Amino acid sequence: MTNETTRAEGMDAVFMDSIRPAQEMRKDRRHFLISAAGVLGAGAVGLFADVLIDNMNPGKAVEALGAPIDVDVSKMEPGQLILAEWKKKPIWILKREAWMLKTLSEPSLLRRLKDPESKQNQQPASKFINGNYRALQPEMFIAVALCTHMQCIPDYRPAPHTVTPWWPGGFHCACHGSMYDFSARVIEGSPAPLNIPVPPYYWKTPMVAHIGEMNGSGLDKNWTPDIW
Numbered sequence: 001m002t003n004e005t006t007r008a009e010g011m012d013a014v015f016m017d018s019i020r021p022a023q024e025m026r027k028d029r030r031h032f033l034i035s036a037a038g039v040l041g042a043g044a045v046g047l048f049a050d051v052l053i054d055n056m057n058p059g060k061a062v063e064a065l066g067a068p069i070d071v072d073v074s075k076m077e078p079g080q081l082i083l084a085e086w087k088k089k090p091i092w093i094l095k096r097e098a099w100m101l102k103t104l105s106e107p108s109l110l111r112r113l114k115d116p117e118s119k120q121n122q123q124p125a126s127k128f129i130n131g132n133y134r135a136l137q138p139e140m141f142i143a144v145a146l147c148t149h150m151q152c153i154p155d156y157r158p159a160p161h162t163v164t165p166w167w168p169g170g171f172h173c174a175c176h177g178s179m180y181d182f183s184a185r186v187i188e189g190s191p192a193p194l195n196i197p198v199p200p201y202y203w204k205t206p207m208v209a210h211i212g213e214m215n216g217s218g219l220d221k222n223w224t225p226d227i228w
């Protein structure tokens with residue numbers, strides 16, 4: 001872990017330790033599950049258990065791997081990133097601070113984005129993903145935690161100026177250098193072609209996200225990004 005990362009505001013250092021092994025396994029997405037097991041073994045049991053409250057009993061867990069999940073975000077701190085799992089894929093949940101949201105509409109960032117309105121390769125029902133926040137609640141960002149180049153898990157790099165001199169904060173993929181803002185929109189110069197997809201989800205309560213379908217109606221339930 002870099003010094004910049006460990007100093008990032010509001011970040012859960014234990015959890016970032018758990019993300020790092022997945023990045024080091026870069027090109028092999030199957031290792032995500034191993035990484036998730038690492039979360040439980042790294043002292044972050046409470047955190048991970050609290051967020052994965054997917055109402056599954058152990059007997060149904062396997063058959064429900066593709067089912068929507070419920071994530072309780074009530075214990076998240078501002079600036080904190082946590083990792084959940086849906087359809088065997090890592091899912092980011094980031095509690096964005098006000099300064100992070102402010103960066104998303106800065107002209108100096110917008111002119112660097114490949115697809116600022118997220119018009120390419122996004123699920124059709126999630127109209128909210130076309131804005132700068134790409135979220136139903138601006139402070140709570142949810143996305144598939146896979147780079148759209150070759151599906152590494154990008155690093156969370158919130159501290160400004162740490163990746164490039166103009167770096168506003170966001171996500172950086174160490175595999176081949178792709179850069180994303182705090183809404184996971186890809187930045188020009190990255191090998192990644194697309195913004196990182198936002199999965200279908202809605203908020204069951206202000207503190208519980210239901211990830212895997214829209215509005216409880218099953219809408220987009222079977223959606224998966226083309227890159228999977």
Ligand code: FES
Binds near residue numbers: 150177191
């Ligand atoms: S996999 Fe992320 S830049 Fe290549």
